Amino acid sequence: MSFARRTRRVTIAALSTSALLALAACGGGGDGGQGGEPAPSGSASQDPAYEQRGPITMVQGKDTSGNVQNLVDQWNAEHPDETVKLIELSDEADQQRNQMIQNAETQGSEYTILSMDVVWTAEFAANQYVDPLPQDKIDLTGFLQPTIDSATYFNQLYAVPTTSDGGLLYYRSDWLEEAGLEPPTTYDEMKTACETIKAEVDEAADADCYGGQHQKYEGLTVNISEAVDGAGGHITDDSGQPTANSPEAVAGLTWMRDAFADGTIPQAALTWTEEEGRQAFQDGKLIFHRNWPYVYNLASESDIAGKFAVAPLPGLNGPGISSLGGHNWAISKFAENKGTALDFMIWLASEEVQKSNALATSQAPTREALYSDPELIEKYPYMETLKASIETARPRPKVVNYGDVTLAIQDATYSTLQGNTEPQAAFADLQTKLDGLIQ
Numbered sequence: 001m002s003f004a005r006r007t008r009r010v011t012i013a014a015l016s017t018s019a020l021l022a023l024a025a026c027g028g029g030g031d032g033g034q035g036g037e038p039a040p041s042g043s044a045s046q047d048p049a050y051e052q053r054g055p056i057t058m059v060q061g062k063d064t065s066g067n068v069q070n071l072v073d074q075w076n077a078e079h080p081d082e083t084v085k086l087i088e089l090s091d092e093a094d095q096q097r098n099q100m101i102q103n104a105e106t107q108g109s110e111y112t113i114l115s116m117d118v119v120w121t122a123e124f125a126a127n128q129y130v131d132p133l134p135q136d137k138i139d140l141t142g143f144l145q146p147t148i149d150s151a152t153y154f155n156q157l158y159a160v161p162t163t164s165d166g167g168l169l170y171y172r173s174d175w176l177e178e179a180g181l182e183p184p185t186t187y188d189e190m191k192t193a194c195e196t197i198k199a200e201v202d203e204a205a206d207a208d209c210y211g212g213q214h215q216k217y218e219g220l221t222v223n224i225s226e227a228v229d230g231a232g233g234h235i236t237d238d239s240g241q242p243t244a245n246s247p248e249a250v251a252g253l254t255w256m257r258d259a260f261a262d263g264t265i266p267q268a269a270l271t272w273t274e275e276e277g278r279q280a281f282q283d284g285k286l287i288f289h290r291n292w293p294y295v296y297n298l299a300s301e302s303d304i305a306g307k308f309a310v311a312p313l314p315g316l317n318g319p320g321i322s323s324l325g326g327h328n329w330a331i332s333k334f335a336e337n338k339g340t341a342l343d344f345m346i347w348l349a350s351e352e353v354q355k356s357n358a359l360a361t362s363q364a365p366t367r368e369a370l371y372s373d374p375e376l377i378e379k380y381p382y383m384e385t386l387k388a389s390i391e392t393a394r395p396r397p398k399v400v401n402y403g404d405v406t407l408a409i410q411d412a413t414y415s416t417l418q419g420n421t422e423p424q425a426a427f428a429d430l431q432t433k434l435d436g437l438i439q
Contacts, residue, residue: 049338050134055083056337056344059100060115060327062091064275067360071353075344082340084113092273093117093218097403104129104332112335113345115327116159117218118150119396119406125153126400130330132156137342142351146390147366151328158330160345161366162354165325166389167226168382170281170289170299173309175201183311184288185319187230187255191264194287204287210259211269211277212290216414219273221396221406222323223290224413228252229323229394230315235409235434236397242434244412244427253423255316257416270417281308292325293386297362310382312389324393326364364390399438408433 063069069086076083087110089096097120103111104127116124124130138160140148147161171183179197184190194209213219228235233248243249259265269277274291281289282302289295290313299308313320329345331338347353354365358376364386370376371387380386397405412430415421421429 047131047338049336050342051339052337053082053340054337055085056112056335056341057085057087057110058113058115058329058344059087059089059111061093061096062088064091067357070360071348071357075347079340082337082343084344087111091275100124101129104334107334109332109334109336111332112337112341114330114332116330118147118324118326118328119218119398119402121151121158121328122153122398122400123402124330125156125158128333130158131333131338132158133160133331133342138346142368143366144368144387144390146324146393146395147326147328150324150326150395151330159328160330160349161326161328162345162349163326163357164364164366164390165292166364166386166393167222167290167313167320167322167325168293168295168386168389169311169313170291170295170308171311172197172204172207172284172287172304172307174307175204175207175287183309184314185312186314187259187316190288190314191259194264197287203284207285207287208266208280209264209286210288210290211265211272211280211286213273213277214265214269214417215271215273215276216410217273218406218410220413221409222325224253224256224409225323225394225396226290226313226320227256227316230313230320231255232316234394235430236399236438240398240438242431242438244434245424245431250423250427251316253413253416253427256413257419257423260417261419270414293362293364293380295362296380296382297360310385312385322389322393324390324395326366397438401437404437405434408437 060068063086072084072086089099100111100114114130135157138157143161144164147164151157151159151161169183175197176183179200181193181196184193190210197204198207212223214223225235228249231248231252233243233246233252235244235249237243260267277289278291278295278298280286282299282304284304296310313322315321329348331341335341351367351369354367355370355373355376357363358365358370359379362380371383377383399405408430412426416423416426
């Protein structure tokens with residue numbers, strides 16, 4: 001998660017908990033075919049900690065631009081007796097998850113609010129690392145439905161959706177324009193466009209074609225899921241059951257393997273997370289780049305400002321499908337001063353704060369109305385594309401033991417991209433592993 005610039009002051013007065021309406025229907029939120037009993041609905045309301053107020057902490061990945069601290073400072077100035085301390089963890093999701101789980105397993109009270117990746121909801125809820133939220137305190141009217149679903153487990157809300165994410169195709173609009181090309185909608189169109197651009201645009205002669213997040217970490221799970229979905233397959237189906245060995249899924253992995261083998265994706269991308277890929281794109285080393293919305297603001301302040309644009313992701317035979325990303329705020333089961341924590345999360349999710357944060361950071365809001373906000377559209381012309389990416393995004397496997405599942409996906413994919421395993425064999429083995437993990 002990346003944030004930038006200072007936001008203007010937003011008061012909490014109009015957003016007090018007592019003014020909020022009853023919880024809107026959460027919909028969805030099944031357990032994805034896995035067990036794990038949720039806590040009783042509304043049990044958080046019976047927790048005396050929700051009557052407690054005082055200092056709290058909020059825990060998240062590295063805040064690379066400082067806007068989270070700006071929001072914390074704003075809240076603290078208005079609530080001197082209920083201050084928030086920002087605790088920054090690693091910038092890699094896997095390490096963030098591990099540290100949060102370690103704190104929960106020791107029943108530590110040091111972490112109050114957790115910035116929970118949307119794929120951790122089932123695991124954190126089933127293991128009671130986080131509280132089910134009191135349903136009479138939160139109004140979810142106007143939130144994008146996929147963001148509500150991402151915070152829900154067994155039809156119980158466990159987090160407040162505050163930022164979403166949909167994958168986007170960043171491209172060098174100046175180079176495409178010089179070559180007389182439109183953004184591609186398929187992988188073949190993208191590869192052909194790269195060949196044309198490298199031949200006709202002198203500045204792009206040494207640029208690589210495409211790159212995303214291909215290091216062996218959560219970003220690789222996202223990228224291979226998008227390749228598989230974009231080929232018409234799924235790693236798990238709508239009921240949560242594994243389908244990794246389908247011809248369509250194997251076709252998605254085969255495309256990515258071949259893209260590394262023929263140089264469409266540079267070998268260096270095997271070490272890329274979001275930031276390494278972003279830097280390569282900003283440095284003029286990539287024609288096309290898959291990344292999240294946060295990149296837009298940073299690229300707009302770089303040497304390629306005014307020279308890039310955003311399009312929907314391509315797929316194998318037609319438009320692609322994004323993996324649903326984003327983070328939701330949850331409350332640690334073992335925290336103190338949960339009354340303050342709940343108020344602070346509601347404030348962060350308010351339309352006014354989400355808008356100011358989006359203007360400052362280009363992060364995707366979770367409130368639908370903001371995607372038609374004139375001020376946001378003027379600054380970010382791609383808001384309609386981003387909304388469509390989120391609304392059509394497919395969640396990664398929604399399972400209790402997500403850590404084991406994503407590691408199995410990464411193992412199978414990374415070995416193939418390195419040229420050590422054939423796609424069919426890799427996904428046949430993955431199918432067997434997932435059959436054992438998802439029951």
